[in-house]
Amino acid sequence: MIEKRMLLGGEWVERDEKIEVIYPYTGEVVGRVPKGTEEDVSRAVELAKEGFKEISSLTPYERYEILMRAAEILKKRSEEFARTLVLEVGKTIKEARVEVARAIQTLIFSAEEAKRIHGETFLPDAHPNGVGKVGFYIRVPVGIVSAITPFNFPLNLSMHKVAPALACGNAVILKPSERTPLTPLMLGEVLIEAGIPPKALSVIPGYGDVGKAMTTHPDVRVVSFTGSRKVGEIITRQAGIKKVVLELGSNSAIVLHKDGDVDRAVEKAVLGGYAIAGQVCISVQRVFVHEEVFDVFLEKLKERVSRLKVGDPMDEETDVGPMITQQETVRIREWIEEAVGMGGRLEVGGVTCAEKTALFQPTVVSLVPPEAKLFKEEAFAPVVVVDPYKEVEEAIELVNRSDYGLQLGVFTKDIKVAWEFIKRAEVGGVLINEGPTFRVDHQPYGGFKYSGVGREGPRFAVEDFTEIKTVMIDLT
Numbered sequence: 001m002i003e004k005r006m007l008l009g010g011e012w013v014e015r016d017e018k019i020e021v022i023y024p025y026t027g028e029v030v031g032r033v034p035k036g037t038e039e040d041v042s043r044a045v046e047l048a049k050e051g052f053k054e055i056s057s058l059t060p061y062e063r064y065e066i067l068m069r070a071a072e073i074l075k076k077r078s079e080e081f082a083r084t085l086v087l088e089v090g091k092t093i094k095e096a097r098v099e100v101a102r103a104i105q106t107l108i109f110s111a112e113e114a115k116r117i118h119g120e121t122f123l124p125d126a127h128p129n130g131v132g133k134v135g136f137y138i139r140v141p142v143g144i145v146s147a148i149t150p151f152n153f154p155l156n157l158s159m160h161k162v163a164p165a166l167a168c169g170n171a172v173i174l175k176p177s178e179r180t181p182l183t184p185l186m187l188g189e190v191l192i193e194a195g196i197p198p199k200a201l202s203v204i205p206g207y208g209d210v211g212k213a214m215t216t217h218p219d220v221r222v223v224s225f226t227g228s229r230k231v232g233e234i235i236t237r238q239a240g241i242k243k244v245v246l247e248l249g250s251n252s253a254i255v256l257h258k259d260g261d262v263d264r265a266v267e268k269a270v271l272g273g274y275a276i277a278g279q280v281c282i283s284v285q286r287v288f289v290h291e292e293v294f295d296v297f298l299e300k301l302k303e304r305v306s307r308l309k310v311g312d313p314m315d316e317e318t319d320v321g322p323m324i325t326q327q328e329t330v331r332i333r334e335w336i337e338e339a340v341g342m343g344g345r346l347e348v349g350g351v352t353c354a355e356k357t358a359l360f361q362p363t364v365v366s367l368v369p370p371e372a373k374l375f376k377e378e379a380f381a382p383v384v385v386v387d388p389y390k391e392v393e394e395a396i397e398l399v400n401r402s403d404y405g406l407q408l409g410v411f412t413k414d415i416k417v418a419w420e421f422i423k424r425a426e427v428g429g430v431l432i433n434e435g436p437t438f439r440v441d442h443q444p445y446g447g448f449k450y451s452g453v454g455r456e457g458p459r460f461a462v463e464d465f466t467e468i469k470t471v472m473i474d475l476t
Contacts, residue, residue: 009051009198058169061115118139133473142222143221228249248281260411269284333360407430
């Protein structure tokens, strides 16, 4: 049993009420953490005001040193973090180790950005009234940042918010998903040990009341949220006058053109469709295949998916672990049944692996109409839809027939075809001859439409976590 305390402005505190952490594979309770309250948020904000003064007074190099020390501590504890990720998320141990390695890189990139926060000059005398003046702007930290993160990548997605915000000189209050609070609290341990001014960091596990208090508090200047479209809309309505950065959902697509590499597209569809049991915002959910290679692709995909090993996520050989809850397997089974009832064809999977389990068989469904939930909504499950197309124009229309627009993978040897998708696909990222799930943690990452607002990646997060202060000097 893993017992953790809540981090409140650098102090580790207990609460009588607890949140139980459930291992998705067995349904067992594997951890307990304090249940935060609105009062805890108010206390964290008051402490953060003092913490902001302390961290913003550090030099960029001092903040860089602290974050680099944190990266070294995280490296030493990497296997502990990975195994804890398996227990709270249910992802495989292989996937958990990748998340820890990525989080270390996110931390290092953020540390480096601490030394690169700068402004730019401009020419006042480019305007008729600006004669005799010089001007420039600098970037200054916003003050207090509220960060809210989801269950699927509790360490790295927390890192994407916390580390850049601290690098800028802000105080941060983090609310992890109530399902996966363990590694975010461990991240708090790492940062405090590394030397972050204690009052500048709080980690408060909790439910919607905590999230609402964090997003509506008038002293919070930025809310950075990763999660569902539904909650993103709620936050947008209730936040008030402050910056809101949203990384929401998607139903990302692969397009395989007639000249594309079929085998590579199959591998990327498998990697992107079934990693973390499909519970990734850029999971491959829809695959549009040119009619000339449709049958070949579908047969190869079915064969490859049927060989995936589903089971114990701690087993080094397991490819696909459980979904986060058994209720989610019921939901996705209903979506599949609806798609089949509308004319779709179940090719592989479509069932839970056993009764009373969150394991769901990796699934392929073909010929799914755009009206089906499995096509238009975010499945967040180990399910891939495969539909044919005839012309490039049709494929672009199918990709864009979505409320979401995060990333897109296109497989083709024709640069003109590739450029059509680059120009016209309504997505935040287009990857040519690569799957849409590929991401390096320093890239600008975010989407169009209901996939969100703003961009993550340490350099780009700095823009959200700082304010521009203009300076004008009259030399006359």
